Amino acid sequence: MISAPILDNESKRQAAVEKYRLLDTMPEDSYDNITSIIASVCDAPISLITLVDKARNFIKSGHGVDITESERDISFCGHAIASDDDIMIVNDAREDVRFKDNPLLTDFKAIFYAGVPLVDANGYKLGTLCVYDNKPRTLVAHQIKALKAMGKQVMHLFEERYKTFKLLAMQKELEERNEELKDFAGIVSHDLKAPLSNIIMITKLLKESEKNLSQQSIDYLGYLRDSSNNMSRYIDGILQFYSSNELVTEEYDSVSYVDTIEDVIAMTVKDDHIKINYIPEYDTTLLTHEVALKQILMNLMTNAIKYNDKEETLININLEENKEEYIITIRDNGSGIAPENLKSIFKLFYIATQEDRNGKQGTGIGLATVARLIDHMQGKITVDSQLGEWTEFKITLPRKGTLETA
Template structure:
């Protein structure tokens, strides 16, 4: 008997074996189906999916034997992974000097062997898909082709497993970073809001005692106050954005459409220059996340008011009740959005219009929050606009059952 040689790239090959996290795992149906099929096609009593580990041959799937592993130095597969051929066939192990007196030949009567190496994308041979028989024999061309094809299928399952682990790992990293950002947003909000409030208060006190201040100083105080308010809005927006997913829970509410719109109007419309038009005669009960949907509408209504350049702001709201989803339209007669900017308005920090009707800069957070909330709600949003005339948002929300 000759023990299988160690490949020159053994360190890298072993790392490739371990990256799939298959060693010492339990049997799985997907792999057992393959060994069952290939055993039938090749008319072989034993079929295996093996991984050649440091000092053993681990059997990920097996048909016809009860072993879960065997020593590497007596394994047929150890020879197969160093072979230059794409399939290693041993017609009669008793006549092959590599396997004479091999315990597998004596104990399991492993007389015939055919194994196809499992080769990863980097060319490392991890193990084999193989069949054994208790008598000398050959394989037909059809059986050889099937064995090679099934070996590729095994590697596809390995790669799919690896990609799943990678996606889970990246997902965990993203979650950790998002949690860190949420914590950071909360800390920043807490630590900055207090000094900003102090700045606003001191600015107001100084302006009240303006007798000793020059007109230029008073102007500077106004700029300081406006900048402080802008920073405060920015902080509030960031906190809202990173806490948006907390608004969406697994519990759904029965929400009166009329009450929802009226509540949003009361929070966003402050004077008679804004008119909200909707049809309240036939109320509809929406089954959805009430707080999240309310926040979405508050953002859209607020933008419609802030970015209106008309003496009379009109906001038209239409609800379409489909069989499987709600479709909600919010259309305003404001400044509109330039065609080259409309595809970017839901990106965080992207500002489609430099200033609102009061000359205040936007934060680029509100619409990003809307899109984020809808993503958590498995909904979507579309936008269309004509510059200088109107903008319309269409919200699509799947119906839920309570």
């Protein structure tokens, strides 16, 4: 008997085997189906998918046998991966010097063997797809072709497994980074909020005694107050953005459409020149995330009010529903959005308009938060606009349960 040789690139080959995390794993239907099919095609009582480990053959799938591993140095598969051929066929192991007195031959009657190496994209031979028989024989052309094709399919399953692990690792890394960013935003915001509050308070006190100040000092205090307020809004927006996913849980709320609209109007509309149109008689119960929905509507309505250059601000809210989703549309008569800005307005920190009607610059966080919330709710949002005339946001949310019309 000649022991199965150790390859020149053994350390790299072994690393390639281990990266798929298949050693010592349980049987799986996807592999067992292949060994069953190839045993039938080759008319062989035994078919295996093996991975050649350091000192053993690990049998990932075994059709016709109950063992899960064998010694590498006596294995046929160890010789198969050392061969330069794309298939190794041993018609009669009793006449092959490599397998004379081999325990697989003497104890298990492994007389016939045919195996194709499982080769990864880098050329490393990981193991084999093989068949055994207890009598001397040959394979015909279509059986050889099928064995090679199935070997490629096994390698395809290996690669898909590896890609899945990489994707899961990337997902975990992204989740960890998002948590780190969220923690960072919380820490930085907390550290900044206190001194900002002090600055705003001191500015207010100084303004109250402005009769003792020069006009230049008064102007500087105004700049300081506005900058501090802008920074405070920016910090609040960052915190809101990174905590938005906490508003969407696996549980859903029964939400009255009319009550939700009335609550949002109460929190956003402060002037008589703002007119909100919706159909109060059309009350529907939505099974959704109440806090997240209110946050979305408040943000969109606040924007519709702030970025409106008309004497009278008009906002139309409409709800449509079908078997699979409900659609909320918010349309205003404001200053509109330039066509070149429409595709970017949901990006974090993107500012489409320099100033609102009060001369304040936006943070570029609000609409990004809206988009993030809707994504967590498995919905979508679109925008259309005519510069100088109107803007319309359309929110589509999946129906999570039966909606009942009052």
